[in-house]
Amino acid sequence: MKSATPTEPVNENGAEPRKKRGVPEGLWIRCDGCGATIYKKMVEERMGICPEPGCNHHFYVPARRRIEQLLDTDSFEEWYPNITSRDPLGFADRKPYPARVKDEQAKTGLTDACIVGRGYLRGRPLICGITDSAFIMGSMGSVVGEKLTRAIEEATRLHLPLVIVSGSGGGARMHEGILSLMQMGKVCAALARYHESKGLFVSVLTNPTMGGVAASFASLGDVVIAEPKALVGFAGPRVVQATVKQELPEGFQTSEFLLAHGFVDRIVARQDLRTEIARVIDYCVR
């Protein structure tokens, strides 16, 4: 089941996205969880969750839909929408990086792999960031790093809770080389100050959250929540497999695996995220 889209394999860790991303065009889609062919509209009505009894497969949800699902209606005020990438390396693989970015923008309707801003969740004000795994695998380059850093700095200044929903198979974006790697340092330093100021950070991990995103902000929530069966880890499963040359354990690098090993606090189905996050805020913020 190889995707033909040229951006599909761009992934720092060589991690194959576990489930096919995106809801393909057409009225019907196939569920990678149960294999059933489902009426697409039914999936969308259920927040991107498979309607088959007992399946509970969580489909990919674009960043803007995620905002609608998570925050109070029309409460989101997007910040820094005009930050776009440049091409510091003059990087080209099968196409030049600037052309790739343009194509990804056209495909997703986003300017880069994340949106940040301020909004309300059940009336509770917060700062929110979403990374979208459809935009160059949700990878973090200078734009994602800068937007998240500014958002975290604002959350610190305004004493507001911070919720970041991560979806990134790509980790740090290789097209911007070392500058992408350093975004991990930049974002984490901002989180350190936020942490020092006693701000509440709820990190929500969705499928997939890998590499430099997992190895920076996504793992550092005061509370780490994961959607069911998301792929979460440092090295991509294929890289691990090639290194250890043995069968990977059942459910390796799933949300459930991370919960069992102590790196995720709660696994929460998508329809319960609002309730769960509101409850966490009420325990931590006064």
Place this chain on the structure above:
Amino acid sequence: MPPQYRLPFEKPLVVLEDRLAEFERVPDPDFSLRDQIRTTRLELKKLRREVFEKLDPWEIVQVARHPDRPHSSDYLELVFDEFVELHGDRSFGDDPAVITGFAKLEERRVMFIGQQKGHNLKDREKTQNGSPHPEGYRKALVRMQMAEKFKLPIVCFIDTQGAYPGIGAEERGQAYQIALNIREMSQVDTPIICIVIGEGGSGGALAIGIGDHIAMLQYTYYSVISPEGCAGILWKDRKYADKAARALKFTSADLLRFGVIDEIIPEPLGAAHRDHRSTAMYLKGALQRILKDVTAIPKAELLNRRYEKFRRIGVFEEVGA
């Protein structure tokens, strides 16, 4: 002593190096070989300069990975005057891929943290060729917190292809531990110096790479992804690593140009693996100077300056701002 392991582009050098070694081995009581030795030496010097002046990024990677290149343990011998190793990570185990402990540089006391590969096959296996597990990063973090408590400057030597991508490493939270190190290092209230001595392999390097002064030895690289990994993803074949190495712009000169590092520490002619002693001498000189500089930063400014150092990194466009 000529290096044991020869890189492809070193072949012409090796011919001369072998010839010189041969001359020097022969007993020569009446100095009849003196002229030949001198000519060969001059020729060798010239050729070394020619070869090393125009190394391409992929060749630099090979130099950075050269098995005879000095590692953390070698520098502990050659640069530092004392080393008191501290093994514990207080959590899981002793990762040999990260060496930590008190070290003395002349009269200066520091906390040393170094990624370690090992020279023989056995040591390389033990350290997974310098690829730390979460416990290695945990060990480094424990030492840093201790250095803060006792007001010791921290010296980090970076030399890893990357954090180990194994089952146990994932089970024990490789991603979390790297993230935590990065966050905490930005706030450790004592001067931190980071020097890439070989390979700077992505998150696994950055996890001991946040500091007040970042330097690279001349023939090293520091990258978001390994050239093989990048080639595998972009061109579906790791054999295009040379192409990826050129695309990634990760040599010491590139990083200085991007403003990501503060300086390049030069290596002797023919690179570090040919001359451990001179490399160590240059490194020691640089380290003493840097230590003097970072310990002179006013205490109240240290963390703000470190924050700003990373805060300003990034290249983007912003319209209508």
